[in-house]
Amino acid sequence: MIVVGLTGSIGMGKSTTAAMFAGAGAAVYDADAAVHDLYRSEGAPVIEAAFPxxxxxxxVDRKALGARVIGKPDEMKRLETIVHPLVHARETAFLETAKAAGARIAVLDIPLLFETGGEARVHASVVVTASAEVQRSRVLARPGMSEDTFAAILAKQMPDAQKRRRAHFLVDTGHGKAHARRTVAAILRALAALG
Known part of the structure; x- marks a missing residue:
């Protein structure tokens, strides 16, 4: 089974691209969805103990937690030491299930793939990208998003140009969904040829 890491900075269209991979038949693991679920299950009591x-x-009240950790590197690190092992355990279980089901390609949708050293766990990386203008307009259109929050999130993420240089494949979502879908199909063909 070929394991692909899918990543991209905020507002680049990563979730939409992950759905395209799933729609084309790849098994897809969504780290963000895993975090959301952990915040409603086993992660909640541990987070409450660390951040009363x-x-x-x-x-977990994401807004209250965000107020405690965003822009505070030590607190963010403390949260990450709680959440990352739980998310990684779910990822491992996903890969075992996908392999047992006979999946040829498994995609790990991981927002901070390069930042956390996650590329060591995958055979190839796909970076979802768009122009800075497209990214900015998408992000600032989100409910409750402010310039400060956007800046804080960007500061935590590796710059898009650096991610693009490290990627095996790029999906530029700035040219519309049809273009992105064709790119995803081409990537899957290239990966299938490797397998």
Missing amino acids: GTVVAGV
């Missing part, structure tokens, strides 16, 4: 007052009715 951030869990309401057994579910």
Whole structure:
């Protein structure tokens, strides 16, 4: 089974691209979805113990947690030491299930693939990209997003140009969904040829 790491900075269209891989038959693991689920399950009590007052009715209040960690590197690191092992365990279980099901290609949708050394766990990396203007307009259109929050998120992410240089494949979502879908199909053909 070929394992692909899919990544991209905020607002680049990574989730949409992951859905295109899934629609084309690849097994797809969504790290963000895993975090959301962990915030409603086994991660909640551990996060509450580390950051009291951030869990309401057994579910992590993302806004309250964000206020405690965004822009505070030490607190963010503390949160990551809780969340990353839990997410990694789910990723491992996903890969075992995909392999047992006979999947030829498994895609790991990981926002901070390069930042966390995740490329060591994959055979190839795909970076989803778009122009800075497209990224900015997409992100600032999100509910509750501010310039400061956007800047804080970007500061934590490797610059897009650096990600593009490290990628095996690029999907430019700035040219529309049809273009991105054709690119995904071409990547899957190239990967299948390797397998």
